[in-house]
Amino acid sequence: MTATVPTAAALALGDDALVLSHRLGEWAGHAPVLEEEVALANIALDLLGQARVLLSLVGDEDELAYLREERAFRNVQLVEQPNGDFAHTIARQLYFSTYQRLLYGRLAAAGGDGEGGTLTGLAGKAVKEVAYHQDHAEQWTLRLGDGTAESHERMSRACTALWRFTGELFQPVEGLDVDWRELESDWLASVSAVLERATLTVPDGPRTGAWSAGAGRQGLHTESFGRMLAEMQHLHRSHPGASW
Amino acid sequence: MTGTADMTVLEEELSRLAGSVPDPELPVLTLEELGVLRGVRVLAPGRVTVELTPTYTGCPAVEAMSSDIERVLRDHGVADVSVVTVLSPAWSTDDISAEGRRKLAEFGIAPPRHQGTSATGSGPVPVTLAIRCPHCGSTETELLSRFSSTACKALRRCTACREPFDHFKEL
Numbered sequence: 240m241t242a243t244v245p246t247a248a249a250l251a252l253g254d255d256a257l258v259l260s261h262r263l264g265e266w267a268g269h270a271p272v273l274e275e276e277v278a279l280a281n282i283a284l285d286l287l288g289q290a291r292v293l294l295s296l297v298g299d300e301d302e303l304a305y306l307r308e309e310r311a312f313r314n315v316q317l318v319e320q321p322n323g324d325f326a327h328t329i330a331r332q333l334y335f336s337t338y339q340r341l342l343y344g345r346l347a348a349a350g351g352d353g354e355g356g357t358l359t360g361l362a363g364k365a366v367k368e369v370a371y372h373q374d375h376a377e378q379w380t381l382r383l384g385d386g387t388a389e390s391h392e393r394m395s396r397a398c399t400a401l402w403r404f405t406g407e408l409f410q411p412v413e414g415l416d417v418d419w420r421e422l423e424s425d426w427l428a429s430v431s432a433v434l435e436r437a438t439l440t441v442p443d444g445p446r447t448g449a450w451s452a453g454a455g456r457q458g459l460h461t462e463s464f465g466r467m468l469a470e471m472q473h474l475h476r477s478h479p480g481a482s483w
Numbered sequence: 484m485t486g487t488a489d490m491t492v493l494e495e496e497l498s499r500l501a502g503s504v505p506d507p508e509l510p511v512l513t514l515e516e517l518g519v520l521r522g523v524r525v526l527a528p529g530r531v532t533v534e535l536t537p538t539y540t541g542c543p544a545v546e547a548m549s550s551d552i553e554r555v556l557r558d559h560g561v562a563d564v565s566v567v568t569v570l571s572p573a574w575s576t577d578d579i580s581a582e583g584r585r586k587l588a589e590f591g592i593a594p595p596r597h598q599g600t601s602a603t604g605s606g607p608v609p610v611t612l613a614i615r616c617p618h619c620g621s622t623e624t625e626l627l628s629r630f631s632s633t634a635c636k637a638l639r640r641c642t643a644c645r646e647p648f649d650h651f652k653e654l
Contacts, residue, residue, distance in 0.1 A: 274627060274628035274630075274638065275628075277628065277630055277631065277632070277638075278628055278629060278630035280630075281630035281631075281633070281634040282630065282634075284539075284541040284543070284634055285539060285540060285541050285634055286541070287541050288537070288539060288540030288541020288542065289540050289541070291540075291541070292540060292570070357570065359571065360569070360570035360571030360573070361540065361570055363570070363571055363572070363573045364537075364540055364570045364571070364573035364574070365540055367573060367575075367654050368539055368540060368634070368654070371629060371630075371652070374629065375629050375630070378629075
């Protein structure tokens, strides 16, 4: 049993989970129906659990979450995008949960840190939870895409708006032995199939090379991320060591 | 995972004690019935490690479970108890015992269906097989939400008796 922790990978995947968890948590009190409020909060909780395990591999989870500056975060830019309307949140969920499930599935099978490693164990556990996140996103994509003219239009707009952030998902993460090209083509096939069933057009815009998209793993983030962090970190920074 | 074969008499006894702790969120079930206890090891006299696996990675009940186990074993005279969380092999709803399933249904929660060996997360989420209403026993039930009061449950409604109920979803 080897257990060398690929720190850069744990940080990247941990930040993805943490940031998306926080974004989903912002829906609390605002979701369209109570069931969705509960669903999004539960998905956020799953992601927070993953983030805690992953960030603890790197260092102190609270310090990493609450005391790092924006440039030190290694999450992809997709997960930091504002919630927008419900369709935007669902499009972000569809793109990300599909990616996360495919990635975790590979890590669980191949072992990011060897058999018995924590990252491998986490991936094997989380992939089962993420299957429900993906299912949730797919069902909503179908319902909104193949729904009313208004819901179709808004779902279509959301899928297009977030499309340019999806190329970054397949930038190789240091320390992970994954065939990223194959991961990308599997992702594309899966997402395209859902969009088509939802009577939506697969966006044809660029997925890489578009301005501002694709440097989250290097610590470059989009404008709204700073504001999100300010809110997320405010309490901890104002009251260091507070407990209740 | 520690099999009972290589456990000492003391470890088996402590294991039974730890296993008898009720789940903090579903107090009708014990940790043993939930299948989250992975092993108890006596490292030295008065020093014990308990391995616990979470149902969900983010399950907030893990902390309560850990402190309950620590308290029970300390009350039994073990001075130094440490509970460690293990993730692998991942917990599955198939780990819930038959008695645990019976108690869940009695408590008003439809128990998870058996998945066999396909619980790898690679197949589609199984949601279409009949789930029985824990109140009236009808199999005519519908899904209201994939996520209910906790991440491990889905919210359903019985179309026969009209009562909503939680379903411990397969994982």
